[in-house]
Amino acid sequence: MTYGIIRKDFVIPANDFTIAGEASSCVKKMLIQLGVDPQKVKKTAISMYEAEINAVIHANGGIAEVEIDRNKILIRIKDDGPGIPDLELAMQEGYTTAPDSIREMGFGAGMGLPNMRRYADKLEIRTEVGKGTIVEITVFLTDN
Amino acid sequence: MKARDILSVLDAEILTGDENLDMEFYAACGSDLMSDVMAYVKENVVLLTGLVNPQVIRTAEMMDIKLIVFIRGKRPEEKIVEMAREKGIAVMTTNHPMFIACGKLYSAGITERGVWD
Numbered sequence: 001m002t003y004g005i006i007r008k009d010f011v012i013p014a015n016d017f018t019i020a021g022e023a024s025s026c027v028k029k030m031l032i033q034l035g036v037d038p039q040k041v042k043k044t045a046i047s048m049y050e051a052e053i054n055a056v057i058h059a060n061g062g063i064a065e066v067e068i069d070r071n072k073i074l075i076r077i078k079d080d081g082p083g084i085p086d087l088e089l090a091m092q093e094g095y096t097t098a099p100d101s102i103r104e105m106g107f108g109a110g111m112g113l114p115n116m117r118r119y120a121d122k123l124e125i126r127t128e129v130g131k132g133t134i135v136e137i138t139v140f141l142t143d144n
Numbered sequence: 145m146k147a148r149d150i151l152s153v154l155d156a157e158i159l160t161g162d163e164n165l166d167m168e169f170y171a172a173c174g175s176d177l178m179s180d181v182m183a184y185v186k187e188n189v190v191l192l193t194g195l196v197n198p199q200v201i202r203t204a205e206m207m208d209i210k211l212i213v214f215i216r217g218k219r220p221e222e223k224i225v226e227m228a229r230e231k232g233i234a235v236m237t238t239n240h241p242m243f244i245a246c247g248k249l250y251s252a253g254i255t256e257r258g259v260w261d
């Protein structure tokens with residue numbers, strides 16, 4: 001791939017579950033077009049999608065900032081939601097505060113953050129109660 | 145197993161994706177929880193689900209899943225079928241419940257398991 005750096009921002013609308021995932025879908029298409037390895041595309045798409053869904057169901061939406069250069073894909077999902085009081089607990093498989101109404105729509109199994117950790121090469125989360133959450137997902141494109 | 149064989153084993157109806165009928169599937173994932181589906185690491189997977197909403201199609205898109213079977217006679221509305229069509233995902237519907245549908249596919253040879261770490 002011969003390009004410098006690609007930057008793209010997306011708005012993640014609040015409370016619209018039907019269109020949640022639109023940003024991740026766009027990014028996936030972008031990565032395919034850039035010729036990124038399919039396994040890396042999949043890792044990125046799944047992690048970003050989980051983070052996007054979280055912003056919708058837990059934090060009234062937010063924004064996604066995407067940066068791609070020759071070494072890595074960086075996805076930053078930011079929200080002004082309630083924050084996560086105990087991040088270590090939230091990272092555990094099965095831990096969820098989502099109501100049944102969310103589970104009826106197929107989410108809220110408490111597997112979102114664990115999935116991000118499973119698929120991202122690097123996962124950084126900064127969160128403050130009452131302020132919001134920033135989830136940063138990195139997938140490396142080169143081996144070094 | 146080819147998608148067209150899955151169609152007949154499950155006495156299913158195809159709603160979109162005739163062009164995927166000759167694709168091969170080696171593993172299946174049956175779930176109504178999409179994050180569980182995304183924890184399932186495997187290629188050439190058919191997704192069986194009783195959940196009907198746009199996020200099922202999205203999940204399949206992210207996972208590179210090319211065939212979704214809605215069980216228990218669930219029939220997605222045209223908007224959802226259209227979304228799958230755009231993404232090159234085949235959609236079937238069967239009257240069998242989840243357990244029977246999975247059992248039929250397993251007996252017919254879809255026995256590979258996914259990997260959870």
Ligand SMILES: Nc1ncnc2c1ncn2[C@@H]1O[C@H](COP(=O)(O)OP(=O)(O)O)[C@@H](O)[C@H]1O
Pocket residue numbers: 054055058059079081082083084090091095096097098107108109110111112113114133179
């Ligand atoms: N962006 C966020 N804002 C506030 N809380 C969050 C956010 N993301 C995750 N959480 C909290 O962490 C928990 C676990 O998240 P996750 O593993 O994705 O599971 P789930 O979304 O299924 O509940 C959530 O139930 C919620 O309490």
Ligand SMILES: [Mg+2]
Pocket residue numbers: 050053054107108110111112113
């Ligand atoms: Mg989640």
